[in-house]
Amino acid sequence: MKTLALDFSQLSQPEIYKLLIGAIVPRPIAFVSTVSAEGVGNLAPFSFFNAVSSYPPCLMISIARKSTGEKKDTLKNIEETGTFVVNCVSEWMVEPMNQASADYPYGVDEMAQVGLTAIPSVKVKASRVKEAAIQMECEVYRILEIGDGLSVGSTTLVVGRILLMHVAEAVYDQGKIRIDALKPIARLAGSSYSKLGEVFDLARPKI
């Protein structure tokens, strides 16, 4: 295979971003609900998201600065309260998920704006999204600044310890998640998304 060597020290931040979101695919989407210290809810999607560890059970989301250099509302709320909820995005939630990514002013709760239903969590203050088949209540485990905290492209990596996972009965089967019922949506580059394609099994090799 003939390759191009793209030296990131020679590329601009937008060029690097485009390559990353095209190369690191498909990305799951964390639909993150938070609440401010004053009690105002917030909801936004994040695809720089993954599982981190199972003991302690941790996940991560990476929250970039706004183009103005300001912190996003999700990050402000997480820093204020130390907690958040990750709601999984299924096929039936794509439209409201996309709507919730608009830059609503601080203090506007996207949950109500996009027609989703807020229900109380058990261990954290932030509400969870009733329509999501999986909701994970988290507390901050670590917060790590990546970059200078001002430039576009610099981010805050939030590692959350999962305290409680709510799973819809329809997607739960004897300790496992039914992927056919979960119908997850993944983020690709630009405004592209993908549904689950062909699923196949591959046994681990034995040596």
Ligand SMILES: Cc1cc2nc3c(=O)[nH]c(=O)nc-3n(C[C@H](O)[C@H](O)[C@H](O)COP(=O)(O)O)c2cc1C
């Ligand atoms: C599918 C999708 C994935 C996104 N992933 C991220 C991400 O990983 N990190 C990020 O900073 N913004 C991401 N965004 C943009 C945020 O959702 C957007 O900036 C939002 O307005 C932040 O809301 P907030 O200010 O209420 O926290 C994503 C948007 C969409 C639609």
